[in-house]
Amino acid sequence: MSSAVVAKRYADALFRLGVEQQKLEQFAADLKVVKPVFQNDKKLAKFLTHPKIDNAKKKQLVVEAFQGLDKTVLNTLQLLVDRHRTSIIPTIIDEYISLVNDAKGMADATVYSTRSLSDEEKSQLERSFAVRLGKSAVQLNNIVDPSILGGVKIRVGNTIYDGTVKGKLNRISRSIVSANN
Numbered sequence: 233m234s235s236a237v238v239a240k241r242y243a244d245a246l247f248r249l250g251v252e253q254q255k256l257e258q259f260a261a262d263l264k265v266v267k268p269v270f271q272n273d274k275k276l277a278k279f280l281t282h283p284k285i286d287n288a289k290k291k292q293l294v295v296e297a298f299q300g301l302d303k304t305v306l307n308t309l310q311l312l313v314d315r316h317r318t319s320i321i322p323t324i325i326d327e328y329i330s331l332v333n334d335a336k337g338m339a340d341a342t343v344y345s346t347r348s349l350s351d352e353e354k355s356q357l358e359r360s361f362a363v364r365l366g367k368s369a370v371q372l373n374n375i376v377d378p379s380i381l382g383g384v385k386i387r388v389g390n391t392i393y394d395g396t397v398k399g400k401l402n403r404i405s406r407s408i409v410s411a412n413n
Contacts (some may be wrong), residue, residue: 239320242312249304250332260332263325266309269297269301280318287314326396328347330389337368344385344396345376361386 250256269276270402280290298306312318333339343349343357354372361370365388372386381397 233338235320236323239323242308242317242320242324243256243331246254246304246308246328247331247335251335252292253304255272255302255304256290256332256335258302259305260329262298262305263328265306266298267312267325277318280313281316309358339365339367339370339388340373341370341386341388342373342375344375344380344387346376346378348376349384357384361374361388382404 246259247256249385250259278292279285280292285297294309294313295306298309301309309321312321312324329340339361341361349357349372354374358370358372361372362368370388377385379398380403383396383399385396385399386393
């Protein structure tokens with residue numbers, strides 16, 4: 233079974249627990265703290281995947297590192313350590329946040345631009361994409377990428393809306409090449 237499918241199952245189970253306990257937002261906030269640690273800390277990943285280190289020690293480290301988290305989230309992390317699934321924790325978190333956003337009628341998006349967008353530009357894009365996606369709100373995260381030359385590229389989930397100069401030039405180049413063949 234692919235890790236994406238497994239991650240969706242864990243995220244769905246955690247989402248159901250969040251609904252049952254009425255803690256969707258609490259779990260999301262806790263998971264947003266956990267994600268960068270599991271995503272960026274190579275020493276932690278190496279420790280948690282080392283075959284000669286006992287699972288009890290691995291779980292103890294997780295409990296000590298994340299002691300302020302909700303008990304259910306902490307138990308989920310320990311379960312993932314037991315089942316040797318720590319490598320998919322960032323994917324599980326992304327899936328969970330996506331489920332929460334869907335339940336609230338929201339979407340997270342990343343906008344790539346050559347410069348930092350003003351608050352007015354961001355809010356205008358958020359309103360425009362909320363309507364386009366049929367969501368009540370879209371929350372944008374702005375990333376500055378000078379390589380796009382101009383315009384913006386917006387990623388919502390697995391869909392990319394490319395309105396960049398670089399993207400247009402690439403499309404023109406491909407159409408010229410295909411026309412000459």
